Amino acid sequence: MGMTMIERILARKAGLDAVGVGDTVTVDVDLTVLIDLQFATMWVPPLRIADPDKVAIVMDHAVPAPTIKDAAGGPHARKFAADFGIERFYDVGRHGICHQVIAENGLARPGEVLACTDSHTCAAGAYNTAARGLGPAEVYSILCTGRTWFQVSPTIRYELVGELPAGVGGKDVFLHIANEYGDATNHNLEYGGPGLASIPLHDRRTIATQGAEVSADFSTFAYDDVLAAYFDALGVGAPGVAGFEPAHADPDAAYADVREIDLSALVPYVARPGTVSRNGLPVTAIEARKIDQAFIGSCANGQLDDLRIAAEVLRGKQVAPGVRLIVTPASQQVYRDAMRLGYLQDIADAGAVVTNATCGACFGYHMGVVGPGEVCLTSSTRNFTGRMGSPDAEIYMASPATVAASAIAGHIADAREEAAR
Template sequence: MPMTMIEKILARSAGLEEVHAGDTVVAEVDMNVLIDLQFAGWVTPLRIADPERTAIVLDHAVPAPTVRDADGGPRARRFARDFGIDRFFDVGRHGICHQVIAENALARPGQVLTCTDSHTCAAGAYNTAARGIGPAEVVGVLCTGRTWFTVAPTIRYELVGELPVGVGGKDVFLHIAGTWGDATNHNLEFGGEGLASVPMNERRTIATQAAEISADFATFPADDVCRRFLAEHGAGPGEYEPADPDPGATYAAVRTVDLSALEPHVARPGSVSGNAVPISQVETRRLDQCFIGSCANGQLDDLRIAAEILAGRTVAEGVRLIVTPASQQVYRDALRLGYLGTLADAGAVVTNSTCGACFGYHMGVLGAGEVCLTASTRNFRGRMGSPDAEIYMASSATVAASAVAGRPVDPRTLLDREHSA
């Protein structure tokens, strides 16, 4: 029986000829990623499955904002040293785990990757069956090298047309979330002739955000664009075996997204599902905080487009624009390319790389009554601070343009200047 992309990967990892929706399988995990929060209640295992299939990334609370977080650091360092885990990304060579996974090609086509964080589906951009599994299960995979999955039905998204200037992966995702709502207990599979116009950073934004419609896995094919990216980051074509869906595979639904017709989108506060609209339809709000960052939208291209929009402009009075690079590598690249200077000159606050403001932990917490427009992952009530703050969500381009205007605006009005100059 033909298989979807995710069914193929899970069949291979479980050593089975075929798996289909509804099956529960035990899969070998190719890479298991631990984050700093894991080390708060840490018990050192007596033995682990494989240090080569393990990575540790300090990301959520670095540099430590509390003593509790600070106490985790030495535990992580000791564990990495004692168990010979070379892929240890300590403060200074750290980043948000999903960015570090991408930069180091820890996620490869056709493989299975697990990590504590819920946005682990991000690595589906590289044709990887990747998902968040929670702190206890990460310890389980660390010890045994495997875990179980119940295979969910797959929804296929056929991308057609071309992504217009000023419209990004965030807008594609918000269109999907706004149009079709939650995909709870479903996998997402992306493909179609329009995919070639979607660069890897935008694919990762889309895959990351799949968690926000409650999906399990979200995977893209390993096309030429993907293979080139992997080669640039240290994984040659001989080092993985991509999984393409079989013709005739069974899908719960097949949905077409016309990229050419998309405009920038905004999600209203609370959730993205059934709650995102084209920016021309969103109400005008006075903004207190604008945030560009997170695993979804703290990538180098997010900082580039923000710098393009903010060059020679100023953040509106009364607005805080916080920019958090997704990794130390992104920070250093953006520094060399001049983006950070442009952003700071415009009045943005550039922070160190961390999950920070996205989860309301540090580096930009919202107060009661404040309105935020964020390019980060999640707009739940209370997510970024006070439950009485409101969080709207949009692309980095939209957030940058809106920081200048002091209210949500279509970034294409400001990008036009760049492109006509």
């Protein structure tokens, strides 16, 4: 029996010829990523670590520090980096949401294992990497030992066919899948097929990131020409040459389910408050709910292309009275690029607030917390009750294009119609 992509990576890193569903394996981890929150509470420096060259530190969730507790974590991180010679230290100023920093620095490599505390670590699956959120204690353990364990879950394969239409993005693909198929608890997700070539890398990362919201373990995309070109441009090298080896699925791999998605049939989607799972509608069918806050940001949708799309919708328009639009670039690099390219000018001219790069409003911690009774339309990661602040706020979720168009309209709106106005 053949293996899925994730099974191949786990087998390789466990030093086994093959693994199957239900097996428990101990694997070598290629890179461990620590985030600022790791250092903010009860930080005890380890006596020794496995390998400083296999560690990165990214300041992301609470920067610049909104609380004294967070502020106290910074010196811990800096001292740890200095004491242990961690060269990949993305301190405030060259920081960003860790999944964005991982991506733009080529830290997630095809066929390898990446460990990070954060639940959206599955984002790196867009790069054919076995990556998932593991929690702070486990990541600390991997920092020390260089290894961890996984129990191999069944894999669901999304076979993509057709071409993604203009005006439909990765967010819409994900919201469609979440609405159609619901949760994938204790399953891996694998994306491939002839339609994959029509999905740009930034949209793949949105989809991979949001595997967390349907409760999946790993989300992994096939290695293809788009990825090859990406790593080539980063100077990370070619397969084999630089030591990474993409993981392909065997033709006879066993799947829990194979689901064909015709990309050409998709339209923009909106998820209603509470969950993304079986809770969405095409934007053409959703209620035109008046909104108080619109948010574009997070590891899922704070990428440069997301800001480009927002800028294109907002250029020359004004955010509706009574609506606040908050835009948070996913990293300092995204911020600088978006400024250089004029996106931030267009966004700010439209009346939006552009914040510094951080996880910010997405997790209801700072810079865009929603209050009781408010309605938020977000292009971030979660629409759960209480996620972005008050449990008495309602959080709808959609693509950056839909959020930007809705901010102008003052209610949930179709960006394709707004563009025609």
